[in-house]
Amino acid sequence: MSSAPQPREVILVTAGADDLDDVMSIMKQAFSPDFGEAWTRSQCAGILPMSGVVMMLARGGRGEALGFSLLRTVADEAELLLIGVIPHARRCGIGKALIDHFISHSTTWGATRLHLEVRDGNGAIAMYQLAGFKLAGRRRNYYRGNNGELFDALTLVRASREV
Template sequence: MATARPQDHVMLLRGEFDDLDDVMAVMDRAFDPHHGEAWSRSQCAGILPMSGVSLVLAKTGGRTLGFSLHRTISDEAELLLLAVDPEAQGKGVGKMLLDQFEDSSGEQGASRLHLEVRDGNRATAFYEAAGFKLAGRRRRYYRGNEGERIDALTYVKTI
């Protein structure tokens, strides 16, 4: 699974339970706590051992720049989390992680990809540019840190 781009030496590596400190550090920097999108450490740890779940880290020089967490079940795959450290955003790391999600999901037999994102999150443009189509809205899905409720947008892509 290790891939690299010569210009920046970013490697995509399979993550494990021992990588959760790095995952949480990236998530803390990448997700605004105001919106309630980030997962807790226990949520991440709880899903890792489940069948079909993969954690992928984007690393350079021993530093974790981003990660994706996804699962494949039968012919469908779901991108559960994708985060890139703000200092590494706009440099192709998110695209590398998203492409890896799509490729590995297809290799595992998935033909349909799913994800959800907070309404208003600028990542919607990123996912739409990658071919994901808006499929629905989950009203009041996220709970912000001040109690406000925010819709989630669901996206799908057929591969």
């Protein structure tokens, strides 16, 4: 008999360039190489100094890196650029904590519209919908799998303060 994943103790901390080893380790575990969705270390390092960019790291009770998010706020819009949770820590509330942080941080910084993009078929879509994100657009054949199969990208949006 299998049991549901148990909630984990998680602490969210603002991450910087010194945390890129942990972020890249999470990304390697969390993102399937089949779709080319992961960013490179240089892409992550390059965006960190930009205005409005925040990277968060989710650490477990022993300090282990379990997940991360990368977001950007510009004027009244915020975008969740990347989010990842290592496979054995999924469905334990870490992704939700990172999404909740994205929403509250963006609202605090004046964003009224939040958005993200996700590959059609990605299991995280249900989590985004539970957080109030709704389908706003579709980019046909945006992602190409290693086997040549094409996947749409879905644009999801929500108001910063849901009524």
